[in-house]
Amino acid sequence: MAELYNGHVMGKSVIYRILDANLDRAREGLRIIEEWCRFGLNNPDLTEECKRLRQELAQWHTAEIRAARNTPDDPGTQLTHEREEYRGTIHQLLQANLCRVEEALRVLEEYGKLEDRQMGRVCKQMRYRVYTLESQLMAYGRHQQLLEAQLYLVTSPMPELLEVVEAALQGGLKLIQYRDKNTEDGERFALAQSLRQLCDRYGALFLINDRVDLALAVDADGVHLGQQDLPIAVARELLGPQKIIGRSTTNPEEMKRAIAEGADYVGVGPVFATPTKPNKAAAGHEYVRYAAQHCPIPWFAIGGIDVNNFNEVLESGANRIAVVRAIMEAEQPTLVTQYFLSQLVRMETMKAIQNTQVGRG
Numbered sequence: 169m170a171e172l173y174n175g176h177v178m179g180k181s182v183i184y185r186i187l188d189a190n191l192d193r194a195r196e197g198l199r200i201i202e203e204w205c206r207f208g209l210n211n212p213d214l215t216e217e218c219k220r221l222r223q224e225l226a227q228w229h230t231a232e233i234r235a236a237r238n239t240p241d242d243p244g245t246q247l248t249h250e251r252e253e254y255r256g257t258i259h260q261l262l263q264a265n266l267c268r269v270e271e272a273l274r275v276l277e278e279y280g281k282l283e284d285r286q287m288g289r290v291c292k293q294m295r296y297r298v299y300t301l302e303s304q305l306m307a308y309g310r311h312q313q314l315l316e317a318q319l320y321l322v323t324s325p326m327p328e329l330l331e332v333v334e335a336a337l338q339g340g341l342k343l344i345q346y347r348d349k350n351t352e353d354g355e356r357f358a359l360a361q362s363l364r365q366l367c368d369r370y371g372a373l374f375l376i377n378d379r380v381d382l383a384l385a386v387d388a389d390g391v392h393l394g395q396q397d398l399p400i401a402v403a404r405e406l407l408g409p410q411k412i413i414g415r416s417t418t419n420p421e422e423m424k425r426a427i428a429e430g431a432d433y434v435g436v437g438p439v440f441a442t443p444t445k446p447n448k449a450a451a452g453h454e455y456v457r458y459a460a461q462h463c464p465i466p467w468f469a470i471g472g473i474d475v476n477n478f479n480e481v482l483e484s485g486a487n488r489i490a491v492v493r494a495i496m497e498a499e500q501p502t503l504v505t506q507y508f509l510s511q512l513v514r515m516e517t518m519k520a521i522q523n524t525q526v527g528r529g
């Protein structure tokens with residue numbers, strides 16, 4: 169059937185070319201996402217969902233639609249955007265391809281309706297499934313990254329904030345919390361935005377202390393809440409299931425409650441008294457030992473930890489630590505970060521070797 173559109177005769181082949189290009193685009197994007205779910209995340213459920221979507225799309229890619237392909241005459245093959253050639257991190261790569269699949273499905277939905285109403289309906293459902301896949305994938309990646317993070321930098325306000333944080337990121341830091349109690353909101357928002365971008369560039373998680381609203385405003389990876397801050401359930405309601413929520417704890421009761429309330433990780437401390445939190449008594453090594461024995465979720469020893477006393481904290485059983493001054497006030501933040509990370513990895517390796525020996529013996 170040929171239809172007149174704006175004085176041009178528009179044959180079926182035009183619709184078929186659009187369907188062909190977008191079926192390819194959606195399947196290619198899904199394949200790229202699937203490879204990460206499979207090899208990067210080792211996640212069978214997400215891998216399976218990508219595969220199912222690809223296969224369902226393949227059923228619509230009929231011989232007739234394929235036959236309409238005319239790549240040499242396609243003016244679009246020469247057009248690339250600078251942003252298409254740049255993928256700084258896995259996160260950006262995934263985001264770009266999810267976007268590509270969602271756009272392609274939207275095109276298939278609209279043009280598919282001209283061909284077969286069922287195709288329009290099916291592609292709409294698939295687009296919603298891709299949105300769900302996107303939330304699950306981002307949440308999974310974020311939580312995996314939290315599990316892997318052993319060093320956590322909590323910032324303190326200072327004129328060179330961005331430079332110091334970048335130096336720590338260059339040392340391999342992957343988890344940052346923006347903590348700033350007194351700056352006014354406008355400036356706090358601008359700083360949080362700059363830190364968010366910096367963390368994106370280095371593939372690091374970015375959390376905000378205390379303020380759920382600020383976390384939402386800059387699309388942070390989550391928040392850190394103390395005992396006097398918002399209840400976890402309220403923050404979860406506002407942030408959704410994909411974001412990270414951490415809770416400060418000073419004793420086993422607070423730890424148990426934080427876990428029951430759905431915290432993703434807990435702060436354990438202050439291990440030592442610290443001028444950064446002057447009115448808070450030290451919880452000491454005993455609480456670190458308790459956490460090592462009983463805490464089923466990621467936990468970070470915090471409070472007064474520096475390069476000199478850090479090994480003691482590891483010996484009490486910590487394998488993740490959070491610091492403010494040790495990095496923020498270091499002369500060489502990159503080197504201090506590298507030192508902490510290398511020691512944490514060394515400790516982890518020693519524990520793994522000991523566990524294999526116990527297993528064998």
Ligand SMILES: Cc1ncc(COP(=O)(O)OP(=O)(O)O)c(N)n1
Binds near residue numbers: 322396
């Ligand atoms: C990782 C981590 N642990 C504990 C805290 C302290 O939180 P809170 O008790 O709410 O005190 P403030 O930081 O808000 O003064 C933290 N920020 N991060």
Ligand SMILES: Cc1ncsc1CCOP(=O)(O)O
Binds near residue numbers: 442444470471492
């Ligand atoms: C925010 C916070 N919560 C418990 S101790 C602490 C401050 C840790 O700061 P520092 O690493 O400078 O001792």
Ligand SMILES: [Mg+2]
Binds near residue numbers: 397
């Ligand atoms: Mg707080």
